Amino acid sequence: MNRRRALQQLAMVTGGLVLIPSCDFSKEEALKAYQNLGITEADKQVLTSVVNVILPGKNLKGAEEISLQDFVLVMANDCMEEKEQKSFVKGLKELDNYTKKQFGKVFTDMDAPTGADAFRAILAADTATEKTTENIRHFLGTTKKFAIQGYMTSEYFLTEISPYELVPGGFKGKVNIEETEIIKTNG
Amino acid sequence: MANLNTKHRQNNTYDAIVIGSGMSGGWAAKELTEKGLKTLILERGREVKHIKDYPTTNKYPWEFEHRGQIPAEVQKENPIVSRCYAFREDAQHFFVKDQEHPYVQEQPFDWIRGYQTGGKSLLWARHVQRWSDFDFEGPARDGFAVDWPIRYKDLAPWYSYVEKFVGVSGNKDGLPHLPDGEFLPPMELSAVEHYFKSFVSKKYKGRDVIIARCAHITGNEEYYAKQGRTLCQHRVLCQRGCPFGGYFSSNSATLPWAMNTGNLTLQHHAVVHSIIYDEKKEKAVGVKVIDAQSKEETEFYADLIFLNASALNTNLILLNSISNRFPEGLGNDNGLLGKYIAFHNYRAGVSGQYEGLLEYTTEGRRPTSAYIPRFRNLMKQETDFLRGYAAGFSGSRGIERDLSDVGENLEKGILNPKYGVWGVGSHMMGETIPKEESQVGLDPKQTDEWGIPLLKVNVGYDDNDEKMVKDYIEQVSEMFEAAGFTNIRTRDDHRAPGLDIHEMGGVRMGKDPKTSLLNKWNQLHAVPNVYVTDGACMTSTGTQNPSITYMALAARAVDHAIRERGK
Incomplete structure (x- = not known):
């Protein structure tokens, strides 16, 4: 409940910011809705660019269209151990600088295919020797996990793509699989 | 003063008191009220009305902030209940949180509890397999515990009786x-x-x-319509409470049925401190209750008491019911109360x-x-x-x-x-084999916020x-x-142990008052107007999910009590 209120307040406070895209976020205070994380609006922009790379909306609605960044942050803030959270936030804050150095561009400025290539390149690193991107890899991996979870349990997905039946009404133990059938993944 | 006391006593007197509104208490109350007895149920938890108080029952997956997961902070504060498979975002409000009701673990024991109308009957896994004589004869054949005082033939008609009302799907x-x-x-x-x-x-x-035989309605709709229940809709969201009454719970079935007789009073936030024993009358005469919220103490009176507080809490109440006649707990002449717990x-x-x-x-x-x-x-x-x-x-x-x-x-x-x-x-x-060293007892120093000793659990x-x-x-x-x-x-x-949520025993049934607490009708040998028909009465555990057996024993015990009253 507190978070919902905080998010509403946030929307009121930051509503104006949308109109000023060049606004400097560097001095932004920690977002109240995600107190355990201690992240700023600028950090949230980075995360949003990451979920948009993970699910760019080519064949489906894109991540941001269904506010997936909010779900990822809720889960990271509420459902992760403190140690994991620290690594997640470090990785988030390191991402732009790292891609700037490594790929010549901050992540937030990359288009979806370029961002996806960077995402793959970072995660492909040898985990035993590559220590500098440890937090970034953890951040990207966790964000992908929550993004997929949130996407496949979103109202959009469970009504328009793979409808969830709240009241299925029955169970059959043995039905033939038809070649053309669309798999019902939710009963 | 004398008049006031008399009036208080009259107002607080019932034909029967049932302690606990869960699976077996609900059955005791249904049977008692149907037979015309003015019955008081004492439920220590809050009220949960059928359908009205199932806040998550019609929610879609995306309506749960964490998609069902319990936040890390809540898990950290509640390590015990967090280990239960059903303690999820959609049903967490039906579980006791660790800090609210502490107990002492002499060995690790995950005690999973539901303090509300219906108790854990809202949350159970609904498997209802009958026992047979391969179970009842187990202790005698294999030489452990004591012989059960009953056999399958004693319980078979009562299984049938409760199954019909519950609604059991099976082959x-x-x-x-x-x-x-x-x-x-x-x-x-x-x-x-x-x-x-x-x-x-x-x-x-x-x-x-x-x-598996399960407590879900899959036919005979007209019959169950009388209970306000209908066919199971295969939602598999049972732990939230079922708006169709598709599975059996006290909330959906026995309690409204008992209420409809006009003979039931259901008192919530009523923490039972002890059962009152009158040494002149040589029987139990009532129950001492502490209001969970105001901490005010009240006494309720009845000639017939059914103890259905859930297996370990039933042990706790008896152990805490101290009198000159029973300094070690009500009915505990042989010192075996609280012992031979199994799971x-x-x-x-x-x-x-x-x-x-x-x-x-x-x-x-x-x-x-x-x-x-x-x-x-x-x-x-x-x-x-x-x-x-x-x-x-x-x-x-x-x-x-x-x-x-x-x-x-x-x-x-x-x-x-x-x-x-x-x-x-x-x-x-x-x-598992009930053993004397598997036991519960009262902590000599620590009490809960109602002044009741904490339960020590030593089961492994x-x-x-x-x-x-x-x-x-x-x-x-x-x-x-x-x-x-x-x-x-x-x-x-x-x-x-405990995470199975099938803890049993401590007030076991048996033939001999020297080696058991309850007789074959679930009466305390030494205090026959007190019946124990929840998991505490179990002499051995069998392998079957036990609720249906508790229900059958409860219905059978009420039938016995009614016949005794007629004499």
């Missing part, structure tokens, strides 16, 4: 060790379960795979895959599973451990998606689910349990392998 399998009952149509086995059933019956003499061993599981029958799948959802009745040491002793285990079994088609990439490929992966092979799984439900596994875990894993793995299942994995999660 008549004709097994002597798992007797058939009053069944509504069974739910279907999945294709792989059906295959395994046929395979096992051919290859293993005396072993069976059946569809069901749920530690182990076996899983695997089946690569056949790939042209089939299942459709819809099913709120139960297949069931492998006990086969070990059944007809005769055949291993180096006593008793045996039943097992849950289920198999369904896996669904796979390629989620390895990001971007457009990930979207394609999400959009293109494919059927995987069949996944199969089993878990054990082992009988023994060598018999270890051997049984090993045998279950060996036998089920072998059966899986023989059936052609692949990728077989076994687990022993070493969970603490």
Whole structure:
């Protein structure tokens, strides 16, 4: 409940910011809705660019269209151990600088295919020797996990793509699989 | 003053008091009120009205902020209840939180509780297999605990009686060790379960795979309409409370039924401190209650008391009911109260895959599973451990998606689910041996916020349990392998006792007052107007999910009490 209120307040406070895209976020205070994380609006922009790379909306609605960044942050803030959270936030804050150095561009400025290539390149690193991107890899991996979870349990997905039946009404133990059938993944 | 007291006593006097509104207390109240007795139920928790107080019941997955997961902070504050499979975002409000009701663990014991109208009957897994004489004769045959004072024939009509009202879906399998009952149509086995059933019956003499009997309405709609309940809709969201009344709970069935008689008073926030014993009358005369919120103390009076507070809390109340006549707890002349506690061993599981029958799948959802009745040491002793285990079994088609990439490929992966092979799984439900050293008692120093001593729990596994875990894993793995299942994995999660939520005993039934607390009618030997018909009364545990047996015992005990009153 507190978070919902905080998010509403946030929307009121930051509503104006949308109109000023060049606004400097560097001095932004920690977002109240995600107190355990201690992240700023600028950090949230980075995360949003990451979920948009993970699910760019080519064949489906894109991540941001269904506010997936909010779900990822809720889960990271509420459902992760403190140690994991620290690594997640470090990785988030390191991402732009790292891609700037490594790929010549901050992540937030990359288009979806370029961002996806960077995402793959970072995660492909040898985990035993590559220590500098440890937090970034953890951040990207966790964000992908929550993004997929949130996407496949979103109202959009469970009504328009793979409808969830709240009241299925029955169970059959043995039905033939038809070649053309669309798999019902939710009963 | 004298007048005031008399008035108070009259106002607070009932024909019968039932302590606890859960599975067995609900039954006691239904039977008592139907027979015309003015009955008071004392429920320590808050009120949960059927449907009205199921806040999550019609929510979609996306309406849960954490999609069902319990936040890390809540888990950290509640390590015990967080280990329960059903403690999720959608049902967390029906569970007792660790800090609210502390207890003392002399050995690790996960005590899972539900303090509200209906108790844990809202949350149970709804399997209702009958006992047979292979269970009732177990202690006598194998030389542990004491002989049960009853046999299957004593309880069989009462199983039928409660099954009819509860609504039990099941198949008549004709097994002597798992007797058939009053069944509504069974739910279907999945294709792989059906295959395994046929395979096992051919290859293993005396072993069976059946569809579990479960407390879901699958037929006879007109009859259940009278209870305001209807057919199970296969939502498999039971732990939230069912708006259809599709499965049985006190909230949906026995309590409204009892209320409709006009004879029931249901008092919430009523923490029972003790049962009052009158030494002149040589019987229990009432119950001392502390209001959970105001902490105010009240006494209620009745000539008949049913104790159904859940197995361990029933022990606690009796141990705390001290008088000159019973300095060690009510009815505790032999010093055995609180002892011989046992539970069901749920530690182990076996899983695997089946690569056949790939042209089939299942459709819809099913709120139960297949069931492998006990086969070990059944007809005769055949291993180096006593008793045996039943097992849950289920198999369904896996669904796979390629989620390895990001971007457009990930979207394609999400959009293109494919059927995987069949996944199969089993878990054990082992009988454990009640032992004197497995016991609960009152902490001599610490009390809860109502001034009631904290319960100390000292229950653990023994060598018999270890051997049984090993045998279950060996036998089920072998059966899986023989059936052609692949990728077989076994687990022993070493969970603490209690997490099975089948704790039993401490106030056991028996023939002899020297070695038991209750007689064959569930009356305290020494205080016959007190009946105990919840899990505390169990002399041994069997392998079956126990609720249906508690319900049958409760209905039978009320029938006895009514007949005694008539004399």
